Amino acid sequence: MAKIAVLGHGVVGSGVCEVIEENKESITRRAGQPIEVKRILDLRDFDDLPYRDKFTKNIDDILNDDEISIVVEVMGGVSPAFEFTSRALQKGKSVVTSNKELVASKGAQLLALAKENNCNYFFEASVGGGIPIIRPMHLCLAANEIDEIVGILNGTTNFILTKMIRENMEFDTALKLAQDLGYAERNPAADVEGHDACRKICILASLAFGRHVYPQYVQTEGISNITLEDVAYAENWGGVIKLVGEAKRLPGKDTIKCLVSPALIHKESQLANIDDVFNGVLVRGNATGDVVFYGKGAGKLPTASAVVADVIHEAKSFGTSTSLTWADSSENFVEPVEALCEAFYVRLFGASRAQIEEAFGAVQFLSRAGAEADESAFVIKPQPVQKTLDALKTLEDAGVRVCTKIRVADC
Ligand SMILES: NC(=O)C1=CN([C@@H]2O[C@H](COP(=O)(O)OP(=O)(O)OC[C@H]3O[C@@H](n4cnc5c(N)ncnc54)[C@H](OP(=O)(O)O)[C@@H]3O)[C@@H](O)[C@H]2O)C=CC1
Numbered sequence: 001m002a003k004i005a006v007l008g009h010g011v012v013g014s015g016v017c018e019v020i021e022e023n024k025e026s027i028t029r030r031a032g033q034p035i036e037v038k039r040i041l042d043l044r045d046f047d048d049l050p051y052r053d054k055f056t057k058n059i060d061d062i063l064n065d066d067e068i069s070i071v072v073e074v075m076g077g078v079s080p081a082f083e084f085t086s087r088a089l090q091k092g093k094s095v096v097t098s099n100k101e102l103v104a105s106k107g108a109q110l111l112a113l114a115k116e117n118n119c120n121y122f123f124e125a126s127v128g129g130g131i132p133i134i135r136p137m138h139l140c141l142a143a144n145e146i147d148e149i150v151g152i153l154n155g156t157t158n159f160i161l162t163k164m165i166r167e168n169m170e171f172d173t174a175l176k177l178a179q180d181l182g183y184a185e186r187n188p189a190a191d192v193e194g195h196d197a198c199r200k201i202c203i204l205a206s207l208a209f210g211r212h213v214y215p216q217y218v219q220t221e222g223i224s225n226i227t228l229e230d231v232a233y234a235e236n237w238g239g240v241i242k243l244v245g246e247a248k249r250l251p252g253k254d255t256i257k258c259l260v261s262p263a264l265i266h267k268e269s270q271l272a273n274i275d276d277v278f279n280g281v282l283v284r285g286n287a288t289g290d291v292v293f294y295g296k297g298a299g300k301l302p303t304a305s306a307v308v309a310d311v312i313h314e315a316k317s318f319g320t321s322t323s324l325t326w327a328d329s330s331e332n333f334v335e336p337v338e339a340l341c342e343a344f345y346v347r348l349f350g351a352s353r354a355q356i357e358e359a360f361g362a363v364q365f366l367s368r369a370g371a372e373a374d375e376s377a378f379v380i381k382p383q384p385v386q387k388t389l390d391a392l393k394t395l396e397d398a399g400v401r402v403c404t405k406i407r408v409a410d411c
């Protein structure tokens with residue numbers, strides 16, 4: 001019998017308890033032994049639950065219990081999750097988590113601590129909710145050099161964009177719905193402003209490139225400036241707007257491209273039809289070519305599925321995983337965005353076509369029904385980002401009002 005403790009009985013934690021109870025027979029078969037939730041840490045009381053006697057508010061009840069061999073950290077945040085995780089690992093208890101904020105900021109340190117103490121730090125649920133992505137990347141794609149990862153990594157923003165586009169729903173109404181469905185972070189700004197997607201691309205990039213990519217070095221932009229006008233222009237161009245995270249090796253350089261931003265994606269891209277709470281991640285290996293992972297990126301049971309799979313894997317006791325790891329890197333190896341070569345969609349007011357072409361060279365002009373007389377929207381060919389920024393500044397200095405600038409993703 002493997003006895004586990006769950007830290008945090010919120011959306012994911014309650015899902016973990018539910019899945020372990022609901023699927024106990026198949027879980028026992030697959031783990032080779034029954035799995036029992038022995039203790040649950042939470043700040044609140046859950047007097048109505050049949051398993052109310054398992055709750056504690058004191059972490060030491062869990063850390064000092066030698067019967068508990070696996071700790072599931074689904075509290076979220078860095079503090080006190082970092083302290084609780086470190087203490088569990090120091091005691092030789094393996095930790096399973098869905099907490100991408102902690103993995104993205106302290107992953108290298110916690111993986112090293114797990115190794116030192118002959119146990120594991122597993123985080124399948126930290127990227128893509130229910131989608132298997134971490135284990136396939138470090139096991140099934142182990143023969144490859146990963147050249148590029150590009151993905152729709154946040155369920156909440158994809159859900160909001162889908163509702164806005166398909167049902168003309170207001171941004172705030174769609175966000176409230178995502179919160180009610182348990183998709184959003186405790187502070188939904190983390191979703192809307194792109195920080196959650198940033199943490200996830202950092203985790204994938206660290207795994208792919210073997211060095212910790214820290215979120216503070218990754219330029220991150222969210223979806224709060226996207227309008228239905230931009231959506232209409234994207235459609236005229238032949239695509240959709242999605243919040244995209246991207247990490248890529250830069251040929252001949254020791255740096256990588258890594259960023260999160262809204263992006264125009266062509267309708268023929270495998271990522272273009274990923275809607276609602278679904279996530280999609282395209283991983284480009286030098287042997288496999290493109291592999292695409294798709295599934296529900298948030299929500300109670302999909303996320304619990306990934307957490308419990310890690311628990312089952314740990315219960316089989318394969319020892320410390322040597323492939324699920326990356327080195328700490330104190331220096332930043334993310335290329336500054338200004339030095340990258342990118343195509344952009346731009347919407348602005350008060351510039352003539354001649355002015356626009358003088359600033360950017362030949363561009364692809366777009367149209368939409370109901371556009372104002374002095375509105376222009378166009379797509380610039382790939383060029384250094386700094387060159388685009390300089391040209392936009394020149395136009396602004398001449399009295400042009402630049403409304404939107406969205407990257408065009410090549411995926
Ligand atoms: N929801 C989702 O779809 C997904 C979430 N995740 C990640 O999983 C983690 C948990 O998310 P989610 O379940 O949605 O979050 P919730 O806010 O629903 O749950 C967190 C739970 O942990 C409890 N908690 C927080 N701090 C402490 C503490 N110091 N001691 C004891 N209990 C504590 C909270 O109690 P209280 O409410 O009283 O503060 C709450 O019950 C986060 O890292 C999130 O990013 C990952 C993938 C998907």
Ligand SMILES: N[C@@H](CC=O)C(=O)O
Nearest residue numbers: 154155156184185298
């Ligand atoms: N808030 C996150 C939850 C899962 O990671 C999301 O919406 O994707």
